Amino acid sequence: MPRNFSTQIRRYPLNRPRLRGVAKGSILSSIRASVSSEDRYSISGDRYSGEVDEDGKPHGMGTLTFDEGGYYAGEFKHGKAHGQGTTHYPEFFTYVGEHRDGRSHGLGVSENHSTGEIYEGFVVNGMKHGRGKLVKSDGTVVKGTWEDNELVE
Helix, strand or coil: CCCCHHHHCCCCCCCCCCCCEEEECCCCCCCEEEECCCCCEEECCEEEEEEECCCCCEEEEEEEECCCCCEEEEEEECCEEEEEEEEEECCCEEEEEEEECCEEEEEEEEEECCCCCEEEEEEECCEEEEEEEEECCCCCEEEEEEECCEECC
């Protein structure tokens, strides 16, 4: 299994019209914004660079760098991670795959940096849910169906 997660992101043309602005508030809640000619956004200490919608919320392709050291790079929809993208926290985990409403949701690959485990499969609201494969740090492979992060069959 490849460890270079960035190569698994689908490439998108970036020739869409772009708006630039400064957004404030939480990415997980509504984001108020005023549109200007700046290239970066400050979101409660976090930094965003990319496309925005007519209200100044992240929308389209962009990168949100979290104040605590991680980042999300990929598609946004009206201020939330939505579509294909990568969430990476160096101390904790990397997830590459589908997102919905700001959470990992859909088909994806995640690596737990503290345990070395890699999960490939379906995720619902950030938890293993549905068919998937878990590769443990010792090389053991577990295939099955998960519900709320628990293996059920």
